[in-house]
Amino acid sequence: MTYKEILSHLYALGRFGMKPGLERITALLAALGNPEGKLAVVHVAGTNGKGSTAAFLDAVLRAGGLTTGLFTSPHLISFTERFRIGGIEIDETEVVSLARRVIAVAPPGSTFFELVTAMAFLHFAERRVDLAVMEVGMGGRFDATNAASGELAVITPIALDHCTWLGDSLAAIAVEKAGIIRPGRPVVSALQESAALDVVVEKCRADESPLFLCGREFDTTWESGFLAYHGLGIEIPHLVPGIAGRHQAMNAACALAAAELLGRQGLTVDKCAMERGIAAARWPGRMEFFDTAPRILLDGAHNPAGSLALARSLADVPRRRLILVVGVMGDKDVAAILAPLLPVADEVFTVTPPLERSLPAEDLAACCREQGGQRCTAAGTVADGVRRAREAAGPDDLVLVCGSLFTVGAARAFLLGREFEAVRG
Template sequence: MTYEETLAHIYALRRFGIRPGLDRVSSLLARLGNLHASLRIIHVAGTNGKGSTAAFLSSILAAGGYRTGLFTSPHLISFTERFRINGAEIGRDEVLRLAQRVMAAAPEGTTFFELVTALALLHFAGEGVDVAILEAGMGGGHDATNVAAGILTIITPVALDHGEWLGETVPAIAREKGGIIKAGRPVVLAEQLPEAAEVLVQRSKALGCRLCRFDTDFTARWHGERLAYRGLHRSLEGVRPGIGGRYQRVNAACALAAAELLATEGFPLTDEALRRGIADARWPGRMELFPGPPPVLLDGAHNPAGAGALAEALADFPRRRLILVTGIMGDKDAEGILSPLLPLADEVVTVTPAVERGLAADRLAAFCRERGAAAIDGGAVPQGLELARQRAGSDDLVLVTGSLFTVGEARAALLAAPYEPFRG
């Protein structure tokens, strides 16, 4: 098989849909020799901020001299983005080699995400990483990443999302997300809604975990463009995050608290490693600015909580006008996502992401116009982005958001890079 044929086979597993549970992935890994059992795993679960938090912590560990694996999803442009070691993506030849092994061992009915998780664990074990950070998919307890035993868990803010799978209330979603917490292992808990915090605190206590909570045991505050971190045992002044957005203070603080806790797990880190790791962290498609003119800001906010944080962060971006380019999945809460953003937009260009679940641009434009926005149908993402750039003045800001799929397509267009549209 070629690389392209292999990816086509892997993507075809999406026909099995989302099937929560660990039996299939456990069986698959057993057939592969349970090589992942030797890995030191850090789990990152939650609704918003998982990727940024994982990227911050991965950068800190790499700055400290540790060989660090990072598994995230979905990718923005290329499948290889999902698997990184010290920031470097897996090579295509390695994907091809490992995928052949994993596909040959996969039980009938193995899902896309289960196979990709197994591929990540096999890659990290084969490369002998010191530690591997796994971003959970949409869940926690029943997420394929939970097949691996962890040494530490980070739970980022929990909010309503994926209700058809995780539950229709915040406590129900928190119970599923919290299922990834391991008995006796430390837990870093980000800022949470009270009803989510109650569930997660109770589970941590019931399992005898050391619990470290944002704004109780550690915190971070902005002083101009830099953060002041007050941690479990350390304080750091003048920390400048490499990932943009005011809301990153919580994600950066959680990564720093986790780094402090890792000293007891055999990963001591200096203050310089903490500072440099936060500063060197990058997370494409999240408050990522392309200078222009006109400047284009990419952010993957795809639920109401993420959109609200984005709306607040826009205060740091001076502009004459804001032109919003948005494409949303048909099964997402369009009202909740766009409500914080439409009042800030002078013009709206709607687009259709190149995935099956993408909401048609003409329907989204009508939706926006019904809410008083000056919206036009921009068609496909690259065409809509180009239209917005043409309509923008040099001192206007073009914002692309609504879905990571939309952002990925836009980013590929801005970089003139090949785009792999099929995701999981």
């Protein structure tokens, strides 16, 4: 099969959705010789910030001279973004080779994400990375990445999202996220709502896993424009995060705490490397600016907590007017996603992301108007929305594209003149 044929095959599997359980991925990895057992793995789970936290940790470890594998999902533009070694994306030829081998031994009913996760484990094991940073896809307990026994678990802020699959309360969702915790292995956690924190604390107690909590064992503060890290055993006073947004402070802190703990296990990174890594970290589509006229900001905020963090970060972004381009998935809490953003938007263009479960632009526009967003226009495709927003904006205005990673991915592809590979999962 060619690269495009591989993507078509994997995408077709994605149509059958999520199937809880680890039995298929366990059998698949066994057929591949259990590559996950040859890897040191850090799992990064949570609702918001897990991709940024994984990117910070990967950059810090690489700055310290370690060879890392980084697995993330979903991609923004190209499927190859999901697999990085030493910060470099996998090439299409390797995707074809890995996918052929994985597909050949996959048990019946294997899902898109199970096959892709197996590809990541196989790729990283064969390249002999020092550590694999694995962003958990959804949940944690039954996520395919959890087939590996992690050296360390990182849990970013837990919020309500994917409630159909994970539960309709913070406590229920926290149970799923906390499933990445391993007996006796350290856990780094961001600040959590009390209902989620209670679950994490109890899981750590039951498993005798030491918990390192942001705001308690480590923390960060903004001081004179710099981010100061108050760590488990070190202080770094002058950090400049390479990923924008004040909310990235906690993501950076969790990554640094994880790096400190990995140092106790022999993967040592010194303070200078930590500082360089935090500065070098990049995570496209998250508070990503395009320095055009007007400026364009891409952010993948796709749930209420994410849109609230985005709205707060906008307070630090100078502009005359804010032109919003928004597209969301139909299974999201649309009203809650829009609520923090509509009051600060001067004009809104709604779009339909190129995915089957997208909410049509016309329906989204109706939701905006119901919430008081009167200057709202259904623009159609993501590209059309970006074009119309640019036409409406003055040189000192800011165009913000948000609502879904798929919206942001399509917009980024349009702005860069690249093809958008609409493979979900």
